[in-house]
Amino acid sequence: MKNQQEILIDKAVLFFKRGDFSLGYRTLLDAALHTDNVTIFKKVIEFVKNYESYDTEDKSSLITDFENCANTVKEIPIPNKNLIGKTILEGNNLVKEYGKSKFVLGPVSVELKKGDIYGLVGENGNGKTTLLTMLASLIKNSAGNLSYHFSEGYKDHYDLKSKLVYIPQRTGVWYGSVIDNLKFALVHHGVTGEKNELLVYMMIARFGLWKYKDLKWKELSSGYKMRFELARTLLRRPEIVLLDEPLANLDILAQQIILEDLKMLAKSHVNPIAMVFSSQQLYEVEKVSDKVIYLRNGKPSEELNLEGEEGNQLIIELDTQSSREEIEQNFDESQLEKIEFNGGVYILYFKKDIAFNTVLSIIAKNDLSIQYIRDISKSTRRFFVY
Amino acid sequence: MNFIKKVNKYLVEHYPLIWNTRLVWMLGIALLLHLIFFVVGYNYVNNQKEIVSESNLDSFYFGTSVVFVAILLSIIILLVWILYYLQNNAFKNLYNLKKGTLFIQFCTIFFIFFINITQYYSFKTGLKLKLRNTYAWEEIDTDIKEFNKLSLFLLQTKSDYNIDSKKYPAPFPLDYSDDKYDRLGRHIDTTKSYFKYNGYYHQFYKLDHKRILKDSKNISYEIRESNNFKYRTVFDVSKYQNLIDGSLLNYSDELYSYDQDSIDYKNRLKFYESLLNRKDEKEIEKTILPFFDLAKKYNVKHNLNVDDWLYLINTKNDYLLRGTIQNSKPDEERKERLKSDYYRTVFKYDTVSLAGRNEKELFFLRNSPLTKDNKNAIVKRSEKEYFSEIPYCNLGRLNYFFKNVHEAYNSKPSKEILYVLITISFILSLLLFLFKVTNIKTLLLSFVSGSIVLILVLLSIEYISSYRTGYHSRTYLEVWVFLLVGFAIIITSLVAFKKRWRKLITAILFSLALSIIPLLFVAMISLYEKFIRNKHLYKEVRRDPFLVWFDDYGFWVVMAIWLVSIGIYTIPIRKWKGLPE
Known part of the structure; x- marks a missing residue:
């Protein structure tokens, strides 16, 4: 069974192979830093010099070097320390x-x-x-x-x-x-x-x-x-x-x-x-x-007891050219509890059990033109729109 | 540049404090600067004329523009260094510092300040080395001895030939008082031996100074002549009475005393005594002849010739002073004024015919020898034969020359200058250190607070002393108030830290405490000295073993206490930095 270090290195290689070069590169550096080993640092820095001198965005030709480097890093065993959550x-x-x-x-x-x-x-x-x-x-x-x-x-x-x-x-x-x-x-x-x-x-x-x-x-x-x-x-x-x-x-x-x-x-x-x-x-x-x-x-x-005020209801932030009346027309009273407009965006409070996907399907069905929509039921964003 | 980079890289990776304080580079710069000042010092004087331009070696540095150049260079170098030093601050960034690091940091900046303001020592070392390489002391010493031997005949300062300068034979040296005929008894104890000479009464004596000191309750002051009769042991030296007019027989001075010991001096007096007693003009001529070579060697300007000089020495007439040799070449105006003082009395003989003279004239003429035919009288008359030139001998600043060469061979580094330089370095280091561990606001507020405390102390002293009288109570009060306030500041600073007062207030108190600690110790010693002075005897102050010891080592003790205090205070300073606001 692979330990966390090996998983991290495999992820780095995977990212690089997929074309997420920067992410793969940074992940590999993290893995190398975990080793705290001078030999590894030297090897990785050789690769870094190569990588950083490579001008094109597509760095797929470096994959062999990257993998070699990753394999070298992998040679240093890093046991799981289980420090997370302490x-x-x-x-x-x-x-x-x-x-x-x-x-x-x-x-x-x-x-x-x-x-x-x-x-x-x-x-x-x-x-x-x-x-x-x-x-x-x-x-x-x-x-x-x-x-x-x-x-x-x-x-x-x-x-x-x-x-x-x-x-x-x-x-x-x-x-x-x-x-x-x-x-x-x-x-x-x-x-x-x-x-x-x-x-x-x-x-x-x-x-x-x-x-x-x-x-x-x-x-x-x-x-x-x-x-x-x-x-x-x-x-x-x-x-x-x-x-x-x-x-x-x-x-x-x-x-x-x-x-x-x-x-x-x-x-x-x-x-x-x-x-x-x-x-x-x-x-x-x-x-x-x-x-x-x-x-x-x-x-x-x-x-402030703000969490309790809304309970588990769905709250949506909506940016649209449509008027308040047009929005209200799209949702019936059994679904929508209240609408607030803070001058820029609308905040729609739905009744319990209304899901975000339901709202999206209503909007699509009624061909309501929107610029931006976000479920802020669990987001602190809802506290900023009072 | 590559070398500098390599060294910097090594230092930042291994010795962050040395890298941060730029110790290596500052040491290098300081050594270079010291070398430059050494070379400047070595080349500063090249001949006797340049050597005599200053009265002592320190003046070549402090009395010339060299000191200003040194100060400006130090200021520039230290300011640039401070800019670099302040760029990185591990303490303010809360990096993991070991406990002694702050103290080592203070010591390092003190060392940097010190080595960059002490170019004086290198300059003086260069100067001394040049003098030592140019002049052999054995030769100079021989010449000084020769000059001293000759000084008897140089006749430059009239007072040196007065009888009160006479130091030989026993019972000389003696104190001397005289009274006019009509005021006898005013300065002369008429119950003891005295003599009359040349319109005055004279008395020679020795005073019992130990009794005077004892009787005057240990207060040292000159007792007036008219009041010291009972302390006089009078000597009858009437056989020397003609010397009262001034004579070479009185001369007992030493022209140049550099490295000349008392045995030299005693031997010289013996030499004078035997030489002068022999009254052999030829021998005296032989004695003064080396002067002409010495004068040439040391650029002594003079116009002396042996005949005139021997005439002034007046061998045949008890060496009574006929006139002095001027110590500089007189200008024309002065020459005219002095001309009449420098002459020989010569005798001339006139053949005067007796024929046709009256009885009165014949009576006078027949007292003179007559010619063989008895027709003429040979009449003797005296005439003044003026010196063709006013004699002068300008020794100039030859004493500076001998003194400076002597200093080059014998002087030790000036203790006082070292004290000043260490104190300056300490004060600057403390200010920079406090700025480094706190900030400019704390430093400025510390200065303001210190000034306010000082004003309050002064006002308190004025207020309290207005209710008390007496000089002693006032001087005690000043020190006591200062000590009280000083210790209060130190205690308050520790209380502020312990009780977690506001960090700014604690920092100000730390700054004040660290500044005041050395002054407190100086004040305590001053208090002790005042106590000894007031309660005991004046002379006790100079004899008190502690004060004598403190005179020698006090500076180092105070500095050591200051340094230790800074070391101790770095512990709470470190903790203080970690406290929340």
Whole structure:
């Protein structure tokens, strides 16, 4: 029976064969990183150089090299560690009060587990950053208990903070070259000499920075600065990563790649990470998150009892040129409970037992012209349209 | 460039602190700079004229533009370094730092500051080496001894030939008082021996200084002549009374004292005594002749000739001072003024006919020898024969020359300058370190807070002292208030950390505490010194074993305490960084 590492490598080869070269390449790099082996790193970096110097999008001619590389990686046995699902952070009834602004966050209770991704959504000024910084131990909670369960304990608060990685929306300014900054971060975590360089190159390749590795940080675009930040973060082998608006200022493609990377890294069977990130990109957040926390006026959705209001009814977001009356004509009263229009889109609340496919078939049958439709019954999107 | 890259790559992958502090490059730059200053120092002086341009070797650095160039270079190099050093900050990025790393970091930046502001030592080493390579001390020492021997005859400073300068034979040296005829008893103890000479009464004596000190309750001050009669042991030296007018027999000075010991000096006085007592002008001429070679060797400008010089030495007349040799070439105006002081008295003989003289004239003329035929009298008369030139001997800055060469052979590095440079390096390192571990806001607020505390301390002292009187209470008060506030800041900083006060306040208190620690120790020592001074005797301050020890090692102790304090404080600073806001 194949173990998780072998499955991952097989997936990488499969992706590459199917033509998903980038995904296959990144997956193979993840597998290689799991080995933590200098010989493997050397071999993989040889392939990386070849891959990155290949100008055409079609990289199918590299499949033999890719497979050879994959087979080499496979030679290093990586037993299943079964770390996923292990609780790493527990916060019970966390409250943060700001005296002057009268703003109160919480009480919020969270339990972060390794391998889980938590999305944090809410409008501006509702406490997302406050919650993240509180979980990162950057600010002190006014009430509640916060505890961490790292695989290795921490000696003091500095030690604790060096284990917690918080990436703010506006990342710090870095001086000097990309590579030196990454090496500098890594060497402080005990990786020196040749391994330091190889691991940095691996991480650079993993986050698509290979072509920019010799540049200075200030010469990178916003998207690549975020990739640099992630590479720097991952070199520290964190068990918890807290990201504040990592998708801000990124184009759609960059957002998708970053999210995909976050998911892959969090779900690593060797070094799984509990990841929390806030974003305004609701669809993207929900796509990768195992759980989404919605905050309104500092209160989570559970606290606001929003979940219970709608129950299990179907809620649809609809963008159409048709008028409210035309929509109502298409659905009879036994199906549609209410329609809301927030000026841009319609939110349709259906009665219990009405399925999304039923609604789609009604729309198709009546030839209702629509631009966009989405089932938001389970999405926090429904909280944004009040 | 390839080499630099390779070294940087190795350092960043192995020794992040060395890479971050650019220690290797700063050490390289500092060594290069030291080498340059060494070469500059070596080539700074090339001849005697250049050597005498400054009174001591330190002045070649601190008294010239070299110091400004060095300061500017240090500022430029250190500013560029600081820019690079601040680019990476493992502590602020919460990288996994070992516990001693912060302290090692402080020591490293102190070392970098220190080696980049100490070009003075290289410059001086170069300068000293040049002087040592150019001049052999044995030769210079011989010439100094010769100059010192000759100085008796140089007749440059009139006061050196006064009787109160006389140091030999016993019982000289003596203190000396004189009174005018009509004021006898004012400065002279008439109950003891004194003598009359040249319109004045004179008394020579020795004072019992130990008794004076004891009687004056250990307060050291000069006791007035009229009040010191009871402390006088009077000597009858009336046989030397003619020396009161000034004579070479009084001269007991030393022209150049560099590396000349007391035995040399005593031997020289013995030599003077025996030479002068022999009154052999030929021997004296032999003694002064080496001067002309020395003058040539050391570019001493003079117009001395043996005849005029021997005349001024006045061998036959107890060496009484006839006039001085000017210490510089007089200008025309001065020459005219001085001309009348420099002459010989010569005697001339006139043959005067006795024929046709009256009785009165004949009486006068017959006192003079007569010619064989008794018709003429040979009358002797004196005449002033003025020197063709005013004698001068300009030794110039020859003393600077001997002093600088002597320093090149004998001086040790200046302790005071070393203290200043270490203190500057320490202060700059601490400021940079605090900026590195906190931020500019904390640093500025620390400065503001420190200023406010200082103002409050000063106001408190003024307020409290307005209710108290007395100099001593005021000086005690100042130190006590300072100590109280200082210790309060240190204790508060630790309480703030323990009780988790706001991080900014804790950081400000840390900064203040680290700045104030060395001053506290200095204040404690100052308090002890004041205590000894006030409660005991003045002289005790100089004899107190602790204060004597502190004079020698106090600086190092205070610096060591400061360094240890920084080392201790890095532990809470590390923990403080990890605390939530």
